[in-house]
Amino acid sequence: MGFKFETVKANRISQNIVEQIRSAILEGELKIGDQLPSEKDFARHFGVSKSSLREAYRVLEAYGLLEIRQGMSGGAFVKKVDLATIKDSFVNYLFFQNPGIREYTQIRTFIEPQVVKICAEKITDQDLEFLEDNILAMEHEPDGEAFMSDLDIAFHKKLVEIAGNKIISLIVESVQTALINIKQIVHTDRQFLTAVCDSHTKIVNALRDRDPEKASQAMIEHINEVEKGMLASKGGIMIITENGLLKKEQGSQ
């Protein structure tokens, strides 16, 4: 009989409670802001010890589904899972998968050129202003010290926001976060920064013209350019070391 039985893990009390509460949330019984009973009351309700219930609350908090507050009108409250939670999850997962820079670039080239195509049709003058300001800020970044990444992230984040697809926003931001957190590569040399500003400008120009194809092309070139910069140590790449310091790695030239 070609049957496979999976090992049944002993039901842990806390896990059982976690699943019950998570289901209640995902099925709409519990709404954002709803308060769950206090540890003492809920433990009694489930007929378990306080510690077991506490562990369940901790796990649900780790999932981002609960917020737990101390104090008089404190307690456990249902919370909208925030982006940071899933970003962390992304980082945790991809850390072990350890994809190459090439894989990060590839997913970006799959998504972002198409994102700007949509942007070209939906973008408002206000959005354009935001993007222009972003580029200006990047151009005036002081050398070395500052990290381009914050402004760069903001630029791409704005674009996916304009495109208006919540799933795509999630993905683009998560991929970017994982890239930075895991590969820990941050460019700081002026030459590279200028190149980024230039390609950002090209993208914005295409968007101002409401030209989807031109915007898409500019984005493709931009991503490939950035990849090249990331792969080549030549020119100087700053790597964040374990103890938080910066190390300049010289290319083999």
Add this chain to the structure above:
Amino acid sequence: MGFKFETVKANRISQNIVEQIRSAILEGELKIGDQLPSEKDFARHFGVSKSSLREAYRVLEAYGLLEIRQGMSGGAFVKKVDLATIKDSFVNYLFFQNPGIREYTQIRTFIEPQVVKICAEKITDQDLEFLEDNILAMEHEPDGEAFMSDLDIAFHKKLVEIAGNKIISLIVESVQTALINIKQIVHTDRQFLTAVCDSHTKIVNALRDRDPEKASQAMIEHINEVEKGMLASKGGIMIITENGLLKKEQGSQ
């Protein structure tokens, strides 16, 4: 002074420990399979109570970073975060974002057509055989009872695996899982199933010819077709209700 201070949440002991251990893993100090000290020992080492350390272990387990086993040679072991963990995270997050079907389709049309382009260049005869078997199995699915989704998921999963980008695999599978778990739409009518088999066949044929453009086109048509099927209740869509039963929702015609 245009400064914004974020509220500092009181450092919880368990959270502090969680961060320390997570950092140790993400910085490579702890490797997969490494065993952490027993609750008793580690609690003493940190100078905290056993319960605080237990809560930290629970959270890390929730992150998918630890596996905790009971028994004589049990304990806490560093584990590779598995796909299920991040899929759950995806579901939790997207449940609250609640994107429309359209958004799910859009991200698929951004990624999967390009995935099959790559497949067309890398696919092996063995892969083709797998995909053909998958289609055959789907064609022979009994009516009603069976869910197309398992085989459908397997089909698309195989494709992204062939493409060989771990990030894209993660994304495609997570999006699919979220779609099924949150929108809870599963097609069971024979007509729809046949249509899916047909478009899958078209894709495989294009892949057998190693024709990227044809494969991409077939995939685009397939995704749009599926979307149409999902949006139109006409023809019968099965919806899993809260209590696990199936409800047939008739379209407004």
Add this chain to the structure above:
DNA sequence: AATATTAAAACATCCGATCATTTAATATTT
């Protein structure tokens, strides 16, 4: 009315006891 104090609710932490599970070591049987 503003401020300071007090009280209460709820989580945070700690402790230690007991139960359950798993595996290693040992004893027994064949």
Add this chain to the structure above:
DNA sequence: AAATATTAAATGATCGGATGTTTTAATATT
């Protein structure tokens, strides 16, 4: 000697209660 059964030890799981800390509501004071 090998297979099997028993026992023991390590470790997590659960429990319950004691105490500390934080936050807010209620009260008292100025």
